[in-house]
Amino acid sequence: MTSTHILSVLVVNRPGVLTRVAGLFARRGYNIESLTVSPTNDPQVSRMTIGVDVDSPSTLEQIVKQLNKLIEVHKIIELEDSAVTRELVLVKVRSDLENRSKIVDTVGLFRGKAVDVSHESITIEATGGREKLEALIKMLESFGILEIVQSGRVAVNRGASALAAKSSRNGS
């Protein structure tokens, strides 16, 4: 049985860092379930949110330890189960005049919205946790899905504590 864990990784914002992280996963045979990389409030630092499928706690421990060895990695935390996680999905659905309002109603239940409309299609944007988005997609399937684009997860722990890069510098 595998389980998915979400790691928040602060890395130096420099070319090649993503390759290094992704390469580590590839070389050691770990599976990346989802990955997002984005800037943070510190321009020197980027944040990776990595979903990983692991078969045992020791694999997760190895992943964290190996990532920690990368010099560009400042800090890693495993997010709690209760963390707020969000994904963004864009779904293009086959649609004509007749069913358009039905689709918009359905999407409204998920607090999604239409972002593009044509004679034959409508494109829906929605954000939320994975389960919500899966439910939405399921509902839209009956209309005929033309295309789905989904972002990786972004996630943050609940409460006041925040993940900040180590600011101290090593002396020489």
Place this chain on the structure above:
Amino acid sequence: MADNPRQPKLMTGAQMVVASLEKLGVDVVFGLPGGAIMPTYDPLMDSEGVRHILVRHEQGAGHAAEGYAVATGRVGVCMATSGPGATNLVTALYDAYLDSVPMVAITGQVGASLIGTDGFQEADIRGITMPITKHNFLITRAADIPLALAEAFHIASTGRPGPVLVDIAKNAQQETTEFRWPKQYDLPGYKPTLRPHSRQIKEATTLILEAERPVLYVGGGVAKAGAAGELARLVDITGIPVVTTLMARDVFPDDNPLAMGMPGMHGSVAAVGALQRADLVFAVGARFDDRVTGRLDTFAPMAKVIHADVDPAEIGKNRVADVPIVGDARLTLTRIADALEGKKLPDISVWVEQLQEMRKTYAPGWEEPPAGELSPQYVISRIGALAPDDTVFVTGVGQHQMWASHFLPHRHPRSWLTSGGAGTMGYCVPAAMGAQIGRPEATVWGIDGDGCFQMTNQELVTCALNGIPIKIAIINNNVLGMVRQWQNLFFDKRYSHTDLHSDQYPDFVKLSEALGCVAFRVTQADEIDATIRRANEINDRPVVVEFVVHKDAMVWPMVAAGASNDDIQIARGMAPDWGEQAEDEAVGAAGSGEED
């Protein structure tokens, strides 16, 4: 003229490379120039502090830097041009990565504007070496050179040592700007833990105080940390028997009555038995490599494990540790010894005597060769016996390497250089060259195979031209011996492509002479000692001695790949006699593992 501190010092990037190396105390660089590194070679010519050794192949530069590093404990440095020059370093970088050798490789790169265009001799060496270096840099601005080099040396030599590559674009070498030596590193993500945690030390001492059959499992980390003295002290205090992995053969003298030899696939019965029957394994700077553990689920089945390593990722990677200790091997051994000093330790004399009995009964040995032929093991043991006390031994990879591990005298730290994690054929000659440069006073003997020797012997030219008097013993068994041994045992004696025909070509004596060496061929047992003595006396140029030995000698003991260490064989189909008690335990152990 004194430097005016207010006047910024202007230099080209190339001059900065050389100035940085000087500031870092580098005394030798092994390398070979080419277009993209030529700007740096220019000021290198005038450096007073940095000597450059021109190799014949960049792989040689890499292994020489490794040999220098292992023999001296300092960072080894190699240099190459872009593209094929850089890719020729790959094997050595990988070797250094797996054996945690502190090394910095400086490579030229095409100009920044050409990067990504498949320009002449452009290779993404940073991308290529990412998985096999501890860290690497691509530098495209001269101003970044000093910091990158300072960081490279810091990263290579601290924590778990390893190779670092600094790839410098040609324009960065050519630009002129201010030289600023960094006051601090910019490495917030790099802080190796060196001090072991007190609670872990306490838990470890508690386990040691409870153990009835403890064993120290000592690996290359102890060698890299220069912790032989601290290890000796701990053993003095506790009387715990010691097994030393292939990488750590020189950190504990083999003639100590508590030395059990090497564990693992070709380990001694005493060392393998000690681990299999221990109730406590104290691993220091060792990583439970599959060549040591055999089938993991039957390895040391009764033992609790204390695992001390400077790399946290090694702890628990293969075997769960009851007490994990992250820290420098020297500090860890010292702290444990301090904690145990003066304490009443359990009486482990029965266990120790048992192991010493095994050591005596099953000392690694060999069968007599067919009449008129030389035994490779005998040859190697004679080289060891006649070598001066301060000899550094270097090996290639194969049967001769295992025999060298068993039959050479291992007495002093930093005197045993071998490619363990990677098993790189071709390591011996260049690594011996690097060791000799680092330790000019020492005798350096390389024990090489006829297969390995044919991979990198061209560096003998480098040795001859630079007065580097290494001594290489070619153990010529005519075949790729180690592979042939496996064919013999596991492939029904079908010797597919392992016959080198070294009896026809090359003529090793002529070849070596052509490379600038003094060379001898030994085919008779009664010539062995005299020839080794003559080789020992030659000090102004490299010496090669070809020992023509019989090709069917086997490395024993042996645990087949993937088998349990309980199934160690001392010769084909022959198991050691563990005595009654051990047999019961072995049955228990086998019962707990799954069947193949």
